[in-house]
Amino acid sequence: MANVIATKKEPLLRIAKRDSMPFWQSLVIRIISIVLALVVCGVVIYLLIKVNPLEVYKSMVEGAFGSFKEDYKFFNRRTWITIRDTMMLLCIAVGLAPAFKMRFWNIGAEGQILMGGVATAACMIYLKNLPPVLLFVCMFLASVLAGAIWSFLPALFKAKWNTNETLFTLMMNYVAIQLTSFFVALWENPIGSNTVGIINPTGHEGWFPPVFGLDYMMNVIVVMTITVGMFIYLKYSKQGYEIAVVGDSENTARYAGINVKKVIIRTMLISGAICGLSGFVAVSGASHTISTSTAGGRGFTAIIVAWLAKFNTFTMILISLLLVFLDKGAIEIASKYDLNDYVSSMITGIILFFILGSEFFINYRMIFRRSHKEVQ
Amino acid sequence: MKKLIALLLAVLMVVSLAACGATTDATKDQADTNSDFKMGVILIGDENEGYTYAHIQGIKDAAKALGLADDQIIWKYTIPEDETCYDTAADLADQGCNLVVSNSYGHQSHMQQAATEFPDVTFIAMTGDTAKASGLPNFCNAFTAVYESRFVSGVVAGMKIKELVENDKLEKDNFDADGNVKVGYVGAYPYAEVKSGYTAFFLGIKSVYDKVAMSVQFTNSWFDLTKEGETANQLISQGCVIIGQHADSTGAPSAVQAALEAGDTCYSIGYNIDMLEVAPQGALTSATNCWSVYYTEAIGLAMKGEAVPTNWAKGYADDAVAITPLGESVAPGTQEKVDETIAAIKAGEIHVFDTDTFTVKGEKVEAAFATDTDGDFIPDADEAVFDGYFHESYFQSAPCFALDIDGITLLN
Numbered sequence: 175m176a177n178v179i180a181t182k183k184e185p186l187l188r189i190a191k192r193d194s195m196p197f198w199q200s201l202v203i204r205i206i207s208i209v210l211a212l213v214v215c216g217v218v219i220y221l222l223i224k225v226n227p228l229e230v231y232k233s234m235v236e237g238a239f240g241s242f243k244e245d246y247k248f249f250n251r252r253t254w255i256t257i258r259d260t261m262m263l264l265c266i267a268v269g270l271a272p273a274f275k276m277r278f279w280n281i282g283a284e285g286q287i288l289m290g291g292v293a294t295a296a297c298m299i300y301l302k303n304l305p306p307v308l309l310f311v312c313m314f315l316a317s318v319l320a321g322a323i324w325s326f327l328p329a330l331f332k333a334k335w336n337t338n339e340t341l342f343t344l345m346m347n348y349v350a351i352q353l354t355s356f357f358v359a360l361w362e363n364p365i366g367s368n369t370v371g372i373i374n375p376t377g378h379e380g381w382f383p384p385v386f387g388l389d390y391m392m393n394v395i396v397v398m399t400i401t402v403g404m405f406i407y408l409k410y411s412k413q414g415y416e417i418a419v420v421g422d423s424e425n426t427a428r429y430a431g432i433n434v435k436k437v438i439i440r441t442m443l444i445s446g447a448i449c450g451l452s453g454f455v456a457v458s459g460a461s462h463t464i465s466t467s468t469a470g471g472r473g474f475t476a477i478i479v480a481w482l483a484k485f486n487t488f489t490m491i492l493i494s495l496l497l498v499f500l501d502k503g504a505i506e507i508a509s510k511y512d513l514n515d516y517v518s519s520m521i522t523g524i525i526l527f528f529i530l531g532s533e534f535f536i537n538y539r540m541i542f543r544r545s546h547k548e549v550q
Numbered sequence: 551m552k553k554l555i556a557l558l559l560a561v562l563m564v565v566s567l568a569a570c571g572a573t574t575d576a577t578k579d580q581a582d583t584n585s586d587f588k589m590g591v592i593l594i595g596d597e598n599e600g601y602t603y604a605h606i607q608g609i610k611d612a613a614k615a616l617g618l619a620d621d622q623i624i625w626k627y628t629i630p631e632d633e634t635c636y637d638t639a640a641d642l643a644d645q646g647c648n649l650v651v652s653n654s655y656g657h658q659s660h661m662q663q664a665a666t667e668f669p670d671v672t673f674i675a676m677t678g679d680t681a682k683a684s685g686l687p688n689f690c691n692a693f694t695a696v697y698e699s700r701f702v703s704g705v706v707a708g709m710k711i712k713e714l715v716e717n718d719k720l721e722k723d724n725f726d727a728d729g730n731v732k733v734g735y736v737g738a739y740p741y742a743e744v745k746s747g748y749t750a751f752f753l754g755i756k757s758v759y760d761k762v763a764m765s766v767q768f769t770n771s772w773f774d775l776t777k778e779g780e781t782a783n784q785l786i787s788q789g790c791v792i793i794g795q796h797a798d799s800t801g802a803p804s805a806v807q808a809a810l811e812a813g814d815t816c817y818s819i820g821y822n823i824d825m826l827e828v829a830p831q832g833a834l835t836s837a838t839n840c841w842s843v844y845y846t847e848a849i850g851l852a853m854k855g856e857a858v859p860t861n862w863a864k865g866y867a868d869d870a871v872a873i874t875p876l877g878e879s880v881a882p883g884t885q886e887k888v889d890e891t892i893a894a895i896k897a898g899e900i901h902v903f904d905t906d907t908f909t910v911k912g913e914k915v916e917a918a919f920a921t922d923t924d925g926d927f928i929p930d931a932d933e934a935v936f937d938g939y940f941h942e943s944y945f946q947s948a949p950c951f952a953l954d955i956d957g958i959t960l961l962n
Contacts, residue, residue, distance in 0.1 A: 241645070251644055255637050364680065369631050371659035461633035468632070509626055
């Protein structure tokens, strides 16, 4: 008797969501993805410029952490600049974390940073005769306030009239850029340069003071404090829990008696304030000047950082470091092998693609069609 | 589209730089090939951008003349005018560079900061103006006397205007109420560098044909293809016969070529690069810099461990400026007139800002300061008018002539 089992044709490949994965397993996947990325980059580099990829990778490391000479010291200028830029990116990502965890699409970090930076620069220019401690208090408050105002407006409109926060925060960026241009023109120094130049170059009023003789130690202290604080806030405070609930489902939150409007506005105030504070760190702790490029796209890069880290502020440290490392490495190979920026951006792009791709394999599993044995 | 323009520009520049091809081969023998010497170059753009390309080419020519090997020069492209510039300058010093050059004005204050920190390294902020005031022995500025080549490009324009008037080619709206021929100018910013440039250009025209009036419109950008084109169109529609420019794109010459093809009478004088590629009939010539002259001198000095001049500004006498090859539309006899003018400038018979050739509010200029010492951007020191002319780029390399002379109207 013929066996008539109607078998549905099974697709060659199925994708299913994974329940969860042990940490070591996801780590292995991530490491494999980075190794694969480096291999692909190596092939691309070799095809394009015929240079030994290992040499290129070495240059990347040197670009971020200094040239390996006999008297190599780890904490050299390049390492410190890498640390400084990592802290900057981290600070913004930490600022964005509560907003994104609440599923509030704060695309406006760029503008919030700029406003914080403008406020800081204003203090440095107009209040430079204040005693240093007072000046720092003013700069701190001004930058926090400026960033908070810039995020308060979209939050208010979202809470009251349910406007689209993505568009609103994005447009606030353009307003901030124009305002910054206005202040750059106002403070232009020297005239004709279209830049503000270095503010207080001789007296260093309003510059982050060196700590333990290290120029950028202050940046590390400020940003790490915020990072730890935000971790605790999100994970262990009641407000942090409310953010998570609102992010998962506004209706659930409402049902649980959470005042959603209040949470939205409060969270965005915090988010904007920290982004404003990053403007303070950028101006006072790094550039000592203000321009429309003070934010430099980091407001957008930080979104990647926040999401990749799944809002865990400690994971953000690693991801910020990776992105800054790639950037510094790219600059170094461009200079060393006389390439233009685009080749190095390609390398960065390939590595990021693989890292993002690894998330897919961590969250989903692939099921191949198995060959069924004939059933008699 | 942008890529295409970039490519086109690159091709243009290769052609135009042939204008200053003859560099000093003589220095080749005297250069002691100092293999320990290293220099760093901080550039605002890369080879796809006209201004930076000219600097790269200048440095490469200088390196060739001085016998400098490729690995003795560290290039840093697309460095913005912020702390990145300082970081890069300090990093180059860390890498053992003896000389660091930056090519954009906005790099200056960051370069100065690095210069205070690394007294053994020489820092040159091209086109800058604070070296003298800073008092730092290792911090220098340099600029060419480009006003001389602007004057000569004005002579080319003047010859054309003269030809058009004599052959009765102009219409009523090409003249203003007083019978002056209208000239237009697309300027970047209302700063001394631009003012000095268009005034020199205007005086060049007047040295050939006196009855002209010039309108200047600023774009408030150094490089804006669209805006420069639109501005040129406005000026053409107002009846301007010549469109000069102090902005880096090919926007204005392209607009001129299009208008010319549509039946208007107008011609372009460009800047930095040869414009014949985009405006074969419309372009007459361009004023340009030959940076290799400076770089050969400065790098040569630095290699020998000697001091680089704090302020450097040289012109035709040292072949540091030039005009690009003349276009097919120039008036007959232009080349002869140009050669004659250049010879006279070299011999010191023509001074561009001769106070007999212009007036301010109807009066001859007897006194004008060149340098600002108190930081309010109004010159208050160094009397520049003596021996019958304003001494441009005499006290400092950056242009400082900022008088509004009669005959030039600022539209914005």
